[in-house]
Amino acid sequence: MPDIILLVNCALKSHIVWESAIADQLTFVQHRNKGDNNPNVTFKFTEQNLKLIDEILKRYPPQYKKAAVMPVLDVGQRQHGYTSIGVMNEVARLLEMPPMRVYEVATFYTMYNREPVGKYFVQLCTTTPCQLGGCGSDKIVKAITEHLGITPGHTTEDGLFTFVEVECLGACVNAPMVQINDDYYEDLTPESMKSLLTALKESATAAEAGQTVKVPAPGPLSGRDTCENSAGLTNLIEPVWDPATMMRKDGALDEQTQ
Numbered sequence: 001m002p003d004i005i006l007l008v009n010c011a012l013k014s015h016i017v018w019e020s021a022i023a024d025q026l027t028f029v030q031h032r033n034k035g036d037n038n039p040n041v042t043f044k045f046t047e048q049n050l051k052l053i054d055e056i057l058k059r060y061p062p063q064y065k066k067a068a069v070m071p072v073l074d075v076g077q078r079q080h081g082y083t084s085i086g087v088m089n090e091v092a093r094l095l096e097m098p099p100m101r102v103y104e105v106a107t108f109y110t111m112y113n114r115e116p117v118g119k120y121f122v123q124l125c126t127t128t129p130c131q132l133g134g135c136g137s138d139k140i141v142k143a144i145t146e147h148l149g150i151t152p153g154h155t156t157e158d159g160l161f162t163f164v165e166v167e168c169l170g171a172c173v174n175a176p177m178v179q180i181n182d183d184y185y186e187d188l189t190p191e192s193m194k195s196l197l198t199a200l201k202e203s204a205t206a207a208e209a210g211q212t213v214k215v216p217a218p219g220p221l222s223g224r225d226t227c228e229n230s231a232g233l234t235n236l237i238e239p240v241w242d243p244a245t246m247m248r249k250d251g252a253l254d255e256q257t258q
C-alpha cells in the first residue's frame with residue numbers, strides 16, 4: 001500500500017512540475033488580457049517609424065501590403081518593447097488585414113514577445129548541437145541560472161534580464177551560443193557567460209550614471225575570429241588561385257604550335 005501512495009505522490013508531483021513548465025511557456029503564445037496589454041490600450045507608431053514602414057511597404061506590391069506583416073510587427077515590437085495586442089491591432093489596421101491574421105503570425109513566430117521582457121533578452125540555444133558542442137549548453141543553463149537567480153521563462157526582479165531557452169539559432173558551429181537582444185555570443189563557457197552577464201549589468205548601471213562600461217564584442221568569446229578551426233587550416237591550404245600567374249597567357253598556345 002505505501003508503494004501505491006508513493007507512486008500516486010510521484011505522479012502528482014511530476015504533473016504539477018509539468019503543468020508549471022507548460023504555464024511558463026504558454027505565457028509566450030497565449031493572450032490573456034492584462035492591465036497594460038488589452039484591446040483598450042491602443043498603440044500608435046511614431047512619425048519616424050511610420051516613415052520606416054512606408055519604406056518597407058515599397059518592397060511589396062501595393063495589393064499585397066499584408067506581406068509586410070512580419071517586418072512591420074518587428075518595428076512595433078522595437079518601439080513598444082513587446083508585441084502587445086495594441087501593437088497587433090495597429091499593424092492589422094495599417095496593413096488592412098483582419099486582426100486574427102496578425103495574431104496568427106505573432107503567436108506562431110517566437111521572435112515576437114507577447115509579454116514585456118527585460119532590457120537584455122537572453123535566448124540560450126539548447127538544441128542538440130549546442131547541447132553537445134564545446135562545454136555543452138546544459139552547463140550554460142546552470143551558469144545563467146546560478147548567476148541571475150532565475151530559471152528559463154523568467155525575468156530578474158530588477159527587470160534587466162529575461163532568460164529563455166530557444167531552438168537552433170543557426171550558429172551551431174560555434175556552440176554553445178546565446179542571443180542577447182540582436183547580438184550573438186558564441187563559444188561560451190560558464191565563466192565567459194557569467195562575465196558577459198556581469199558586464200551587461202554594469203553597463204546598464206553605468207549608463208544611468210552617464211558613464212560607459214566595455215561589454216565584450218559579439219561573436220566568439222574564445223578568441224577565434226569567426227568559425228575557423230582552432231587547430232589551424234586543414235583544407236584550402238594550397239596557394240590561392242591567381243589568374244595573373246596561373247592562366248595561360250594570350251598567344252602562348254600559338255607559340256607551342258609553331
Ligand code: FES
Nearest residue numbers: 125130169171172
Ligand atoms: S544548435 Fe545551437 S545554434 Fe544551432
